[in-house]
Amino acid sequence: MNLTLRIWRQPNAETAGKLVDYQIHDIGKDLSFLEMLDVLNERLASNNEEPIAFDSDCREGICGMCGLVIDGVPHGPSQGTTCQLHMRSFHDGQTITVEPWRAATFPVIRDLVVDRTPLDRIIQAGGYISAPTGSAPEANALPVPKADAEAAFDAAACIGCGACVAACPNGSAMLFTAAKAAHLAHLPQGQPERKTRARGMVEAQDELGFGGCSTVGACTTVCPKDIPLATIAQLNRDVLRPARSR
């Protein structure tokens, strides 16, 4: 198929960016979207033009490194990550707009690459269980009901791609934060630090400049791992409940 790509080009955070059009021909429908960009980049580089910078690594939907806004939608038209999107989702002659994540907390580094380190800072503010190496009890000493383990896993599936922030009109990271809180709150091992964890992470996201959550739910429509909106309600409960009530 032949396509027109309208791609965001921006040399660095300090310089203004703009959309630039590229024509691309003879793209097979079995190519992934990122492989299509590889083909374009190979062409640009061969002509001594600067290739388009974009992030990707595992290319199987698990590392969370890739993330493009395609025709206005984070990760594009199919449910899943950008790397799992294939050209069969598009039609011949289509014009496709490609932009980076748009959020004040994710400054553009170059072209389609943004800085998502604020997400790491949220985890550093409490998104863990303090269990120094060597101090663990026997693994089966503490049974975890299967349903709890499953619910913990559903939340733990978050890949930290940041699509939720990019989709949110408030630029809130609440789904990301809630996913980590819910993962650990569903497990008995996570109980001792449950309240401090929830408060620590929420305070961190406020300090980092992420917006507040007004339960719009745009985050869940783009989340490639289907993190449920209910995790946010649970996080709110953990934050609002007085510290001494357990």
Next chain:
Amino acid sequence: MISYDVGVEISDRKAPTGPIEHRWSERRFEAKLVSPANRRKRTIIVVGTGLAGGAAGATLAEQGYRVIQFCIQDSPRRAHSIAAQGGINAAKNYRNDGDSIQRLFYDTVKGGDFRSRESNVYRLAEISTQIIDQCVAQGVPFAREYGGLLDTRSFGGVQVSRTFYARGQTGQQLLLGAYQALSRQIAAGRVEIHPRTEMLDLIVIDGHAKGVVVRDLVNGRISSYTADAVVLATGGYGNAYYLSTNAKGSNATAIWRAHRRGAYFANPAFTQIHPTCIPRSGEHQAKLTLMSESLRNDGRVWVPKKHGDPRPPREIPEEERDYFLERMYPRFGNLVPRDIASRATKNVCDEGRGVGPTGYGVYLDFAEAIDRLGMPIIKERYGNLFQMYERIAAEDPYTTPMRIYPAVHYTMGGLWVDYDLQSTIPGLFVIGEANFSDHGANRLGASALMQGLADGYFILPATINDYLADAAPVSVGTDRTEAEVRQRIDRLLKKGDRTADSFHRELGDLLWEHCGMSRTEASLRKALDRIPELREEFWDRITVTGSGQELNGELERAGRVADFLELAELMCLDALHREESCGGHFREESQTADGEAKRDDANFSYVAAWEYGKENPTLHKEELTFEYVHPAQRSYS
């Protein structure tokens, strides 16, 4: 063609020699300690944040060391360990099915085709149980039974059920556990983390590893960091083949640069080709996707009996199908080790019985399992894998059998280390896939996660003290390394007419063809003739746009491909010199009557550790002795 010299033999002097079950505790007792007050005066550099690096960084910081850590991704949570699907082995014997440390040790030595060290493998089996305890305490959501206890499943090459798993995303969950532990130490100020930063060289002062030269991938700044010891946890070199299941960014630069500075490279020819990956579809393909080996628990592998059978799979009646793994290996069936399954798959395709548009594929069929267990159980076990397959192949594996074909997945070779995980450069430690230890000539499924975490959480933090206790404090002097790194970057920044990717693809095809699933003297010689030419062409024609002072993917790729072009030659040379077959290294000249790998213990029962040389490398042999598991022809039939 390149030749090599034979140097003096080397040996591991760190493993105690008493009864094998006491060696690890004895070593921990013998190893010197560093007092808590002195630990905070010591700095350790850790490169990489995967299972091994993440676990090591967190644990060393918990012990009180000051840690400086680097990763090339934008976050330590994205290291490629995250993509591991199937599970992690541990000799817990929760199933009461006859498992034990002894049996995990035996299975691993045998699975590795008797090319690993007994002491190391025993220790790995011993530590396996502690890893599960540690990960559960961190909140890793492993699969559970209805009673709330941990569930396990079986994996290739073994007859017990010892693999712990978290759906098909075990690597992700284990890595998040390590990442969270690391995050706690970053918050505590004990780990200084540098994401989007690439190690480009090792600083060696007076024969000791004392630091690294890195490039900030965002602004291109080159800088040096010094420390009391350096730990490399930078993964394997499977991407030398261009197409592999590794992440796009996975590369060999850190270990290759360390090799050039004096660290021996062991068994570079030992690469693992995983039997169950989604077949290639076209020339622009950027990587291959693994389908977890756990699928072989319930999926049955088959091809049509008739050559070039054009019928769709469901129209081929049972009696016209060849379930070739079950036929050839009735005892293990579809669960034979990876090397054996891969070779059998290649052979049926070479016979002309492969399926799919290219003829390079076999079916992995779940119809029988769905009949036997019902759709909900199959969905629960493999749902996300089936979904992943459907997205890529646009076929529904619940109704149409998957098509699979082998792909490069893991490298057993790596930098040579002793029992303490220290390389031949004092002060340089190598952990996880980046070292050569434990898996011999073939790794068993669900053992990579086990090894990475054993190295990072438990082994390195116990052994590194012994070095640090006596190591001289870092002396910051002038060093040429940084200047050399700058010169190399300047050499790469030029306007030629071929991109790094195009060289990488050509190198990958060459390796796959001549140093892939089966190897011959003639094909390896061909590769060894071609690689130096390709390397020369690379430096002549490479084109890298942009500058060194900015985010520049072309420059990053060019530097990595330049290193792959050197490493590939050593891989082929090692494969050529090892005239026996063993595990994943299959030399066509050395096979049994029924086509299995035939070892030659009389001549090749050693680790090949290669020393870098400007002209030729030097081979140092480490003799392998087996006191507990007696080498025999591996048999899974």
